Amino acid sequence: MIKESTLKPEDAAFREVVPAGDYFLKVLKKGETVRILDLEGNQAADTLFFNADDSAERYSAMDTIREQGNVYLTAGTVLRSNRNNPMLEITADTCGRHDTLGGACATESNTVRYDLEKRCMHACRDSWMLAVNEHEEFGLGKRDITHNINFFMNVPVTADGGLTFEDGISAPGKYVELKALMNTTVLISNCPQLNNPCNGYNPTPIEVLIW
């Protein structure tokens, strides 16, 4: 569902451009709104959320899609935790559909998906691995790095049970906005994947804005 935001970028309390291949890690206070902006279009923003006061509680794709009865995320979706608590709500979305089935790329899964010779190409999970080791104060480790959201990614499920990766339905300037329903740690990998159309084979920067 397309829903425009009423928030103005010039009023944002925080703005940061995140280049492809980098991670973004920040705590969002309950009641704050974060916008992820696809600056140049067709960019996948692989995102995880954690309860900032108890990192064992985290975003759960399973709980989220099961409770809303739909596999796609868009405006109105309540992101739920592994304890089935509401964590954030998608309050605006100019893209219309986001994936949470496909997971993130990893160097290991790249060898399976593309080629055994592609082991050393940069991947989202490596960005997250570095993030948790560079920020031990968050109390996160590999077992916390799990089933994520792929903002701006289009992964349709077919009626006969297929899963396809299609060109992104995003475009320059498209965004998604989320309101935090608890103190939430946001961990984004701005996807460096060069081997599939999720980034249009050309990873580009995103911007993160907070109100």
Add this chain to the structure above:
Amino acid sequence: MQTPLYQYTLPGGAHWSFRMRRGTALRLTDVEGGANVGMLFYNPEEKLERYNAPDSLKGQHTFKLTRGNCLYSDMGRVFASIVEDSFGWHDTVCGNLHPQQVKEKYGEHRYQDHHNDWYLSGHTSFLTELAKYGLTERDLAANLNLFSKVATDDDGKMFFDPSAAKPGARVTLRFEMETLVVMHTCPHPLNPATEYPKKPVHVEMLKADPVTADDYCLNFRPENGRAFENNRLYYLDEAASFKPQATS
């Protein structure tokens, strides 16, 4: 028919965990029809390596799991291959009921009042088994829900299909790695039954035939061949590589 190395009928609404050896198979039978098997895999040598539903689905371009599909770890290896399946469409995205949801849906059935006929949730069952291996809710990944079919329409709306249930439905998993298997027989979260479904599952452990170059699962997708090659690297097998080709 091969005599199982071990067999046991797990009652409905229960949980269990065990180690499967590389080269053995696990055959599960939905005795009455309408069972659900929640299942997770961990590498007992490095428990941070675990079943990864998104990698399994995207790697094989599928939403459903059936014969031919391999169940990948997050490290690009194959825990198990689905070598037989008379059910046809298994779920791996819906997770489990939480204890509060079991209470709201089926009524409270405490141990105090009902002893082992109590109503357990899949979530509680997994937490109970995981703790036996030093694992916690942080380690609870998206699980398999065998014998439960969940389809979607064009808008992504999910439907549980009760008509898929068949008494005697059987699925066989061949283990390609040493694997810690954690399982429960609690109801699927989208099962519309108004009475708590307590459906037993017959479990047989068997010796598997060796994987050959013409193996159905190995060749089902080019990705599977490359994942098997990663298994060969992990065990440093002396056997020749199946020489998987890159996808152009």
